[in-house]
Amino acid sequence: MKVCVLSGGTGTPKLIQGLKKVMPENDISVIVNTAEDTWVGDLYLSPDIDTVLYTFSDQINEETWYGVKEDTFITHETLKKFESRDFSELLRIGDKDRALKMHKTHYINKGYPLSKIVDMERELLNIKANIYPMTDDNVETKILINENNDGHDNKVLLKFHNFWINKKGEANVLDVFYENSNYANAVDSALDAIENCDFVIIGPSNPITSIGPILSIKDIKNSIKDKVVFAVSPIVGDSAISGPAGILMKAKGYPVNVVGVYEFYKDIINTLVIDNIDKDKINNIDCNVLATNTIMNDLTDKINLAKDIIVGYKSLNEK
Ligand SMILES: C[C@H](OP(=O)(O)OP(=O)(O)OC[C@H]1O[C@@H](n2cnc3c(=O)[nH]c(N)nc32)[C@H](O)[C@@H]1O)C(=O)O
Ligand SMILES: O=c1nc2n(C[C@H](O)[C@H](O)[C@H](O)CO)c3cc(O)ccc3cc-2c(=O)[nH]1
Numbered sequence: 001m002k003v004c005v006l007s008g009g010t011g012t013p014k015l016i017q018g019l020k021k022v023m024p025e026n027d028i029s030v031i032v033n034t035a036e037d038t039w040v041g042d043l044y045l046s047p048d049i050d051t052v053l054y055t056f057s058d059q060i061n062e063e064t065w066y067g068v069k070e071d072t073f074i075t076h077e078t079l080k081k082f083e084s085r086d087f088s089e090l091l092r093i094g095d096k097d098r099a100l101k102m103h104k105t106h107y108i109n110k111g112y113p114l115s116k117i118v119d120m121e122r123e124l125l126n127i128k129a130n131i132y133p134m135t136d137d138n139v140e141t142k143i144l145i146n147e148n149n150d151g152h153d154n155k156v157l158l159k160f161h162n163f164w165i166n167k168k169g170e171a172n173v174l175d176v177f178y179e180n181s182n183y184a185n186a187v188d189s190a191l192d193a194i195e196n197c198d199f200v201i202i203g204p205s206n207p208i209t210s211i212g213p214i215l216s217i218k219d220i221k222n223s224i225k226d227k228v229v230f231a232v233s234p235i236v237g238d239s240a241i242s243g244p245a246g247i248l249m250k251a252k253g254y255p256v257n258v259v260g261v262y263e264f265y266k267d268i269i270n271t272l273v274i275d276n277i278d279k280d281k282i283n284n285i286d287c288n289v290l291a292t293n294t295i296m297n298d299l300t301d302k303i304n305l306a307k308d309i310i311v312g313y314k315s316l317n318e319k
C-alpha cells in the first residue's frame, strides 16, 4: 500500500515518525511546503524540506522540530559578533544543519531545481521514502497585518519568518497570501506520487501556512481531488497545539476548531481525523470522521495514530 503525505512545519513530521514504523519507508511519499523557503545571508533555507529530511534520517531535533539534534551553534554565535546592518542570521542555524543548507545553496546557485537537490540529499542521507518539494518555482507565503499605530491603520505585508520570529506571531492578521502560486508548476514526480498512491494523508500541520500553499498549486489540488484523502486536524479543542495555526485560521475566517479545519479541507477530503476530545463536534462535520487520540507525545502515540489512519482507510474499502 502506498501513501502520499502533505507536510509542512512541525506537526506532520511527528506522524511521519509513526508511519515509517508501520509501513515500508519506500511506500511513503511526502510532498512538502516550500512557501517558507528563504535566504539567510548567502544561505538558501528550505525549512520544511529539511525537517522532513531530518525526520526520515532520525536526526531531527525533537525540541524544536527543526535542525539537527545535539547540534552546536558555534558559527551562528560567532556570526552574531560580525552582525552588521545588512546581515543578520534571523534563524538560529546549527553547525551540522548549516552543512545541509550549504549543500542546497551550492546547487541552487548552479541552477539545479530544488526537487533534484532534495532527491540528491535524500540519497546522501540513505532515505528510502520519496520526498518532493511542492514546486521548483518560487512561491512565498505573505502575512498581511495591521500595525495600528496611534489609531491609524498601517497595513503591512510580512514574510512568514518576520511574522513568526520577529513579531512572535503577535500581530493583528488581516489575511494570508501565497505569492506566485497561480503561476507555479507542480513538481511532476509529486503529481506521479499522488496518482500512484492508494490514498493521501494531509498531516497535522498548519492548514493556512503549511498545507494551504501546497493545495494552492492547482495541479496538486486537482490530482488530490481524484484520491481518497484523510486529513488530521492540527487543532484540538479550540486551539492549535503549537504555532500560529489558530491566529491564521481566524484571520482567514475559519472557526478555530475541528469544524473550521473541515471547512478548510471540505472540497478535497473524505475523512477528517479528530481527537477524542472533539467527538461532540462530529455532527457538524459533513464527511467521514475518525475520532482517536491525535496528541502525539511519544513514539507509541505516533505509531498508534499512523495505524488508526491505515485501518481507517482499509475499512473504507471494505464498506
Ligand atoms: C512554527 C510552527 O508552526 P507552524 O508553522 O504552524 O507549523 P506546522 O505547520 O507544523 O503547524 C504545527 C501544527 O501542528 C499541530 N501539531 C503539533 N503537534 C501535534 C500533535 O501531536 N497532534 C496534532 N493533532 N497536531 C499537532 C499544531 O497544533 C500546529 O497547528 C510550530 O508549531 O512549530
Ligand atoms: O521559530 C523558529 N523557526 C526556525 N526554523 C523553523 C522554520 O523556520 C519554521 O518555524 C517552520 O518552518 C515552521 O513552519 C528553522 C528551520 C531551519 O531549517 C533552520 C533553522 C531554523 C531556525 C528557526 C528559528 O530560529 N526560529
Ligand SMILES: [Mg+2]
Pocket: 008, 009, 010, 205, 206, 209, 210
Ligand atoms: Mg509551517
